[in-house]
Amino acid sequence: MQEYDIRLPAACGEILQILENAGFSGYCVGGCVRDSLLGRVPHDWDVATDALPGDVLRLFPENIAYTQGMRHGTVALRLQGQTVEVTTFRRDGAYSDRRRPDSVTFTRDLREDLARRDFTVNAMAYRPKDGLHDPFGGLSDLAAKTLRAVGDPAQRFSEDALRLLRAVRFSAELGFSVEAETRRAMEQERDGLREIAVERVFEELRRTVAAPHAAEALRCAPTVLFAAVPELEALWNVPQNSIYHIYDVWEHTLHALDDAPQDATVRLAVLFHDVGKKAAHSVGEDGRDHFYGHALPGVEITGRALTRLRAPNALRAEVVELVRLHDMAFPPKPVKLRRLLAKLGYETVFRLLAVSRADSAAHAPAYVAPRLRALDETERAVRALQAENICLTLDALAVGGKDLMELGFIGPEIGKALNTLLSEVVDGNLPNERETLLRRAKRLRERLQR
Numbered sequence: 001m002q003e004y005d006i007r008l009p010a011a012c013g014e015i016l017q018i019l020e021n022a023g024f025s026g027y028c029v030g031g032c033v034r035d036s037l038l039g040r041v042p043h044d045w046d047v048a049t050d051a052l053p054g055d056v057l058r059l060f061p062e063n064i065a066y067t068q069g070m071r072h073g074t075v076a077l078r079l080q081g082q083t084v085e086v087t088t089f090r091r092d093g094a095y096s097d098r099r100r101p102d103s104v105t106f107t108r109d110l111r112e113d114l115a116r117r118d119f120t121v122n123a124m125a126y127r128p129k130d131g132l133h134d135p136f137g138g139l140s141d142l143a144a145k146t147l148r149a150v151g152d153p154a155q156r157f158s159e160d161a162l163r164l165l166r167a168v169r170f171s172a173e174l175g176f177s178v179e180a181e182t183r184r185a186m187e188q189e190r191d192g193l194r195e196i197a198v199e200r201v202f203e204e205l206r207r208t209v210a211a212p213h214a215a216e217a218l219r220c221a222p223t224v225l226f227a228a229v230p231e232l233e234a235l236w237n238v239p240q241n242s243i244y245h246i247y248d249v250w251e252h253t254l255h256a257l258d259d260a261p262q263d264a265t266v267r268l269a270v271l272f273h274d275v276g277k278k279a280a281h282s283v284g285e286d287g288r289d290h291f292y293g294h295a296l297p298g299v300e301i302t303g304r305a306l307t308r309l310r311a312p313n314a315l316r317a318e319v320v321e322l323v324r325l326h327d328m329a330f331p332p333k334p335v336k337l338r339r340l341l342a343k344l345g346y347e348t349v350f351r352l353l354a355v356s357r358a359d360s361a362a363h364a365p366a367y368v369a370p371r372l373r374a375l376d377e378t379e380r381a382v383r384a385l386q387a388e389n390i391c392l393t394l395d396a397l398a399v400g401g402k403d404l405m406e407l408g409f410i411g412p413e414i415g416k417a418l419n420t421l422l423s424e425v426v427d428g429n430l431p432n433e434r435e436t437l438l439r440r441a442k443r444l445r446e447r448l449q450r
């Protein structure tokens with residue numbers, strides 16, 4: 001038996017032991033085996049077993065975490081501070097909706113259970129007693145950094161089109177390339193993505209863009225991306241005959257992704273930032289391509305795509321704002337910067353700088369350094385304002401609604417007056433000092449009474 005450096009968490013060891021003692025077999029399986037062999041920290045541990053869900057309930061009465069997956073064979077256990085999903089070996093029935101098997105059949109055969117899994121590197125099982133079970137060559141694919149479908153790739157993708165997006169996501173996370181026949185099958189089966197729940201499409205997209213090898217994974221699979229998110233097809237085939245650019249819009253976007261920090265919000269904004277260019281394109285008298293005002297159609301397309309994909313509202317709003325502002329002039333005038341901070345907050349402004357840095361770094365070399373210097377200067381200015389702790393919100397204002405009521409303001413006048421004071425403070429026209437603000441409020445009140 002060959003030794004592998006797979007260290008099971010104590011909870012898994014205990015689960016395998018209890019199953020074993022009761023005459024069943026249990027294995028760690030899937031992503032946790034893959035990640036352990038790669039020396040990565042698995043983010044969840046799954047156990048597969050020939051015990052039926054009812055047996056698992058009986059053997060672990062004190063440890064049941066949740067049972068929603070029972071019909072598909074899954075019982076989640078909570079032991080020693082860890083949640084582990086224990087799933088009965090199964091064989092999946094036909095996939096008539098291309099999403100979920102119509103039926104699952106439990107089996108006592110580990111190999112059958114591994115055969116239903118998506119990629120060879122995800123189809124390995126391990127237990128300390130007899131080591132690794134790898135009937136589909138997952139270990140050698142791991143060594144070759146290859147994603148290969150288990151069985152007939154076209155059939156596997158037609159059963160469940162989510163697997164196409166999982167392939168792109170794993171290649172983005174692990175830096176693996178997709179084996180040629182698997183790749184061809186993805187191309188062929190990509191229309192199946194239309195039937196996948198939009199929430200799942202978005203979740204895979206979010207994880208893909210935030211991964212270390214996102215750009216390379218997307219470069220290899222543009223048609224899959226566009227089948228999943230048709231709004232992004234506007235990035236394709238848009239040449240940029242311009243002194244500012246050396247790439248077309250698609251390549252520019254990928255280079256910018258590579259340069260962006262691995263933050264899902266920033267990366268999504270980078271992915272969408274130039275999606276309005278196709279719509280805004282014109283050719284100048286100089287024969288060059290121009291994209292005046294491309295952020296605006298970009299905002300519309302990005303908002304539409306993220307709404308359709310049911311992205312969380314706050315995330316969508318922030319990404320849209322970043323697309324709207326990605327091409328603004330840096331450094332902004334001091335008052336404009338203060339207004340921007342009041343509107344967006346520090347976190348979003350730092351993200352805007354990250355988007356703009358990534359965008360800038362993917363421009364023609366002559367334009368990169370000056371643009372990055374302007375962004376550095378802006379960042380220093382933001383940090384100085386942050387250190388100064390300038391007032392940017394109503395909460396931080398030195399007077400409140402009660403003060404204004406005492407001065408005789410009523411109803412909606414109160415909020416209006418507070419906002420007037422805040423914007424004068426944000427603009428730097430008034431200090432955030434109680435006495436000064438009260439004096440100013442009195443004058444606003446007098447004007448109301450006139």
Ligand code: ATP
Pocket residue numbers: 029030031032043044046116117118119122123160162163
């Ligand atoms: P990660 O947890 O990092 O996303 P993972 O490989 O563990 O990666 P999970 O979604 O946790 O992925 O699924 C666990 C295992 O279940 C996978 O390793 C794979 O064997 C199997 N699996 C998950 N989704 C599918 C699917 N759509 N088709 C076939 N097998 C799947």
Ligand code: MG
Pocket residue numbers: 031032043044045
């Ligand atoms: Mg997992």
